[in-house]
Amino acid sequence: MKYVASRIAQAFLTLIVFMLVIFVATRAAGDPAMLVLPVDASQAQIDSMRAQIGTDRSYVTQFGIFLKDMSTFNFGRSIIAREPVTKLIPSRIGNSLRLQLASLILILATAFPLGVYAATRRGRLPDRVIRFVAAFGQAAPGFWVGLVLMSIFAVRLGWVPAGGMGDGGLSDWKYYVLPTFTTSLLLFASMTRLLRSSMLETLDAEFVKLARAKGVSSRRVVWVHVFRNALLPIMTFMAIWVGTAVSGSVVTEVVFDWPGIGSTFIRAIVSRDFPIIQAVVGLIAATVLAANLIVDLLYAVVDPRIRVGSTKAIAARSGGS
């Protein structure tokens, strides 16, 4: 219980610090009033705008207001689109989530069998091939993979569209193919490697040797005894996935013109549309922290050593990341 409480307190504190960083960063870019107003605005106009958005008050008060706005999802208006951010963003988030969900399914469906297969065929041809593909997947930049896939399958062969997302429904599944592959590659690669090394480590454990000595069938040893224990690092991975999914979605969405949160964010960055930047970064920071917190708490459920605060278990856990 003490562990849970302290983890929650920590996550909360980190969130406040993140918000402070975002606040300082966006304010360091200049007075928001100047960004909203035309260049030739009079001093009176500037002053009244400052009073309106609150930048005439002290930084501490401003930060307080900023925190309150962020926690109540009051993100203000987009400087470019002149519409409330809360109206612009939700559908974009939905589009991004669809893409990420498709990619998560693909990763889980491919990385699990391949990682386990590579570990059981250690050093042989299948292992080498899988390892090479994984190594290449980690090295090739996502935006390049996306463009190569696009020029082969969309431009040359014409099997799938080159960009956009259609209606986004299941009937438009063809729009999902290339973006899903592109977003998945990096995580597929890391997860296959992680699962393989985690399996190899567990395959060496004493309890596995005991199971083998007792005459448990090979398949049962691999899938029941080893696989279950090799899953622990995968939980850490899921927390990392949230963060990487965000970065991956920015690149993929730009390459394939996917109308998601990533491409919206890039457009906001280019036009210095700070209300949108602020909202997106804030939401993502909160999501990533929440994911990390949930995984840490799940660990405590799965691994009793963490509940009693054994440093060995905690070290083993952070090593997995």
Next chain:
Amino acid sequence: MATAGVVRTPASGPTSSTAERWWRWDALRRWPLIQLSVIGIFIFCALFGEWIAPNDPYETNLRARLLPPFWLDGGTTNFLLGTDTLGRDIFSRMIVGARASFIVAMAALAFGSVLGSFIGLTAGYFGGRVDSVIMRIADGTMAFPLILAALLLAAVIGPGMDTVVLGASIVLWARFARLIRSEVLSVKQRDYVKLSQVAGVSHWRAMIVHILPNVLNSVVVLLTLQLGFVITLEATLSFLSAGVPPPTPTWGQMVANGRAYVDTGWWLSVFPGMAIAVVVLSFNLLGDWLRDHLDPKLRQL
């Protein structure tokens, strides 16, 4: 990709299958020659790009726009890998473009590793409250999606080489600090450290003279493993036009320029992207090799 080293091909015997014989050249990889030569070429291009490039990478030639690579119809050997939309030589731009990746990687790693190692050393050595505060900050930093942080930075202080270096260092220091700290925790338990403390050396001297040399292996391994990461980050930011601005050629930018021409000029983005993939792959494999030889216990990194 726990490659060469961890899995040794068993001593050759008459029983080995064809598949295994096929992979016998793996023995050559006792020294990672392929990776080292790729990295050598990369560094050479980064240092001497202007002098070895066959054409001026900045010279535009509107009559030679979008020429294909030399082996295709319409390509000439003057432009080995074709030309871009302004008629600039892709091959020469790739050679010169190595510099941006190289400089960013070196600067970010120098900054991140020195800062991170120092912080990790301090945290691990002193322990207690200092340690837990520093490690919480490191964990928080690592949780934040890096691309977002770097893009935010680019929006606030403007895109440029220094922005990319700063963005990369923000995350790198935390990775180094975490690793070094955990190493220091075990090294500081050793007798010679305790004895040196009994002999009355200062904290500073114990950290620098007695502990630091024993964690340097890990620093070197992590440095190599992170090189590929920084190069990819630089390329990604350049691709998103938040990295090194034109006219300096960078690989990421070149891929981005080819984006609108996937139908009429695939070579615009394919070759620069391939350069990124090959260089990053070489650094990653070299890092794996170093780790297996210097520091096998870091296998999970």
